[in-house]
Amino acid sequence: MTAVTVAPPSPNLALNQLVDRRRAEGASLVHLAFGEARLPVLPQLAEQLALGAARASYGPVAGAECVRDAVAGYFTRRRLPTEADRVIVAPGSKPLLMALQLVIPGDVLLPRPAWNTYAPQARYAGKKVYGVPIPAECGGVPAPGALRETIRRARAAGADPRLLVLTLPDNPTGTLAPPALIRELCALARAEDLLIISDEIYRDIVHDPESTPSSAPPRPPPSAPSSPADCPRRSGSADGGSAWRASRWARPARCCATR
Numbered sequence: 001m002t003a004v005t006v007a008p009p010s011p012n013l014a015l016n017q018l019v020d021r022r023r024a025e026g027a028s029l030v031h032l033a034f035g036e037a038r039l040p041v042l043p044q045l046a047e048q049l050a051l052g053a054a055r056a057s058y059g060p061v062a063g064a065e066c067v068r069d070a071v072a073g074y075f076t077r078r079r080l081p082t083e084a085d086r087v088i089v090a091p092g093s094k095p096l097l098m099a100l101q102l103v104i105p106g107d108v109l110l111p112r113p114a115w116n117t118y119a120p121q122a123r124y125a126g127k128k129v130y131g132v133p134i135p136a137e138c139g140g141v142p143a144p145g146a147l148r149e150t151i152r153r154a155r156a157a158g159a160d161p162r163l164l165v166l167t168l169p170d171n172p173t174g175t176l177a178p179p180a181l182i183r184e185l186c187a188l189a190r191a192e193d194l195l196i197i198s199d200e201i202y203r204d205i206v207h208d209p210e211s212t213p214s215s216a217p218p219r220p221p222p223s224a225p226s227s228p229a230d231c232p233r234r235s236g237s238a239d240g241g242s243a244w245r246a247s248r249w250a251r252p253a254r255c256c257a258t259r
Contacts, residue, residue, distance in 0.1 A: 011116050063089025093201055094121070097165075100197055101125035106162020109150060109194070111142055115171045122163075130154050130161060139177035140170020144184050151192055164189060167199045169206055176206065 019031050031038075041049075062068065068084035075082040090096045098121050101108070108122040112131030119129045132142035132150045142150075147164070154161045166185070169176045189196050 010120065063087070093199065097121055097197070097199070098124070101127065101163075104163060104195060105160075106195075107154065107159045109142075109147065109154075109161050109164045111140060111166065111170070113172055114165070115167060115199075118165050128154070128159050130159070134170075134173070136175075138181060139175040140168075140173045141166050141177040141181060141185060144181075144188050147185070148188060148192070151194075162193070162195060163197060164194045165197045165199065167201075169202045171202065 019029055022029060065084060067089050068087040071087045071089065072082040072084045088096065090099075094117060097118070101121050102125050107128040107130065108118070109130050109132060110118050110122075111134045113134075114131070119131075122129045130150050132147050134140055135143055151161050164185075166177075168182070186196070188194070
C-alpha cells in the first residue's frame with residue numbers, strides 16, 4: 001500500500017475559499033486577497049465564448065492555431081518577431097509555469113518575496129529553491145551582486161541553480177525594475193548559464209510604457225535588452241489574461257527556453 005501525501009492548497013486559493021465561505025454565511029467583506037478584477041465580462045468576449053460552446057471535441061494540445069497566430073502577432077507588434085509554432089496556450093499561467101519546471105532541469109532562484117506559487121511548483125518538480133532578497137530600489141528583482149552570491153553558495157553546497165524566475169511588473173511588491181537593472185541581470189544570466197522565466201502577466205497595465213522593462217519596451221536599442229525576453233538565447237516569457245484564465249508561453253525567434 002502506497003502512502004499519499006496531500007499538499008496544502010496555494011495560500012491565495014485557500015484564502016479565496018475562506019472568503020467565499022464567509023460570504024455564503026452572510027459576512028460583508030472587502031476582498032483584496034485574490035488577483036481577479038471581478039468586473040463584468042466584455043460582451044464581445046461573452047459572444048465569442050457562446051460561439052465556441054458547440055465545439056465539444058478536443059482541440060490542439062498547444063492551442064488553436066488562430067489563437068497562437070494572434071499571440072505571435074501580439075509579440076511581433078512589440079518588435080519581438082514570433083511565429084505561432086513558438087507559442088503555447090493554456091488555461092492560466094500556473095499550468096505553463098508548472099510545465100516549465102518539469103521540463104527544464106536545474107534548481108530555481110526566486111526573488112524574496114515572490115508570488116506564492118513559484119516555490120511550491122519548483123518543489124513539486126523535485127527542485128531546490130533559493131530566495132534572493134530584493135532591495136526596495138530594485139523594483140522586485142534581485143540585486144545582481146546578491147544573486148551572484150546566492151548562486152555561488154548554492155553551487156558550493158552541491159546544488160545546480162539553472163532557472164531565475166522574474167515578474168515584471170512585480171507581484172507582490174507592485175514595483176517595477178528599471179531597464180538598466182534588467183539588462184544587468186540578463187548579462188549575469190548569460191555569464192552564469194541561467195535561463196530566465198519572465199512572468200509578465202501585468203505588463204499591459206503599466207501606466208508609463210516608456211519605462212517598462214517588458215518583452216516589448218518602446219524603441220529599445222538592439223544591443224541593449226531591457227527585459228529578460230529581449231535577452232538572446234536564454235529566456236522566454238509567460239503572460240496571461242483573466243477573461244477566462246487564458247495564458248500563453250512565447251519563445252520569440254531570438255530566444256530559447258531550453259538548453
